[in-house]
Amino acid sequence: MALVATAENVKALVDGLNFAEKVARSLRLISEAYEEYGDRLVVANSLGKDSCVVWDLAKRVNPKIAGFIVTTRFKPRETIDFMKLTVARYPELKVYKNDSEIPDRLYETNPDRCCDVLKVEPTRQAIREMNVACWVTGLRCTEGRTRTDFQEVEERDKGLVKLNPILIWHEREVWQYLALYGVPVNPLYAAGYRSLGCATCTKIANGPDERAGRWIGTSKCGGECGIHTQPLKIEVRSDR
Numbered sequence: 001m002a003l004v005a006t007a008e009n010v011k012a013l014v015d016g017l018n019f020a021e022k023v024a025r026s027l028r029l030i031s032e033a034y035e036e037y038g039d040r041l042v043v044a045n046s047l048g049k050d051s052c053v054v055w056d057l058a059k060r061v062n063p064k065i066a067g068f069i070v071t072t073r074f075k076p077r078e079t080i081d082f083m084k085l086t087v088a089r090y091p092e093l094k095v096y097k098n099d100s101e102i103p104d105r106l107y108e109t110n111p112d113r114c115c116d117v118l119k120v121e122p123t124r125q126a127i128r129e130m131n132v133a134c135w136v137t138g139l140r141c142t143e144g145r146t147r148t149d150f151q152e153v154e155e156r157d158k159g160l161v162k163l164n165p166i167l168i169w170h171e172r173e174v175w176q177y178l179a180l181y182g183v184p185v186n187p188l189y190a191a192g193y194r195s196l197g198c199a200t201c202t203k204i205a206n207g208p209d210e211r212a213g214r215w216i217g218t219s220k221c222g223g224e225c226g227i228h229t230q231p232l233k234i235e236v237r238s239d240r
């Protein structure tokens with residue numbers, strides 16, 4: 001992909017490009033990757049505001065682009081309802097969920113393990129089953145303390161490229177896009193949430209850190225479920 005920024009100029013691009021330039025850049029990144037990977041390019045749609053942008057951008061690049069959603073038994077009712085509406089509109093979004101038994105209140109006693117079982121494992125399954133070579137995410141480097149070191153294109157697992165096409169977008173620009181292009185979002189945002197996850201681990205929080213409401217009271221506070229912070233440790237088929 002020709003357009004990809006180096007580690008140094010990601011920071012410069014965050015404030016150096018205007019909204020329209022960022023939209024154009026994101027569309028080009030997805031478009032270049034789609035040319036390279038075809039239907040082995042798949043969007044990981046978390047149903048959050050950032051994923052709504054990325055999904056809309058991908059559909060503008062090519063309506064045939066597919067995706068997957070990872071859901072858990074602890075998602076809020078509003079998120080489940082929003083998921084059902086989204087999948088009814090886009091049947092090319094496959095839903096993955098791990099229903100295996102886990103210890104009671106694992107999200108309190110060992111949230112890392114809980115996320116690994118309920119979120120990371122179904123992500124691995126989706127990537128395997130959909131034969132993904134390039135997955136597209138809504139990660140943004142301005143989103144919080146845990147997200148400052150990502151790149152637009154990464155390869156943490158050999159043969160599996162991760163494309164982060166809105167890496168350099170500000171939160172404001174995400175809302176700007178959703179408003180300007182009339183993209184529907186989870187109604188929980190209207191209630192004051194800024195970052196959405198499982199109901200058990202997500203609160204409304206104020207302050208500069210967008211993810212401050214996640215895992216409050218645990219060692220993971222403001223942190224990550226683990227999907228993006230470590231290799232998925234999966235074998236990826238090389239056929240293209």
Ligand code: SF4
Binds near residue numbers: 114
């Ligand atoms: S966000 Fe909370 S409930 Fe959901 S998988 Fe992670 S620890 Fe478990």
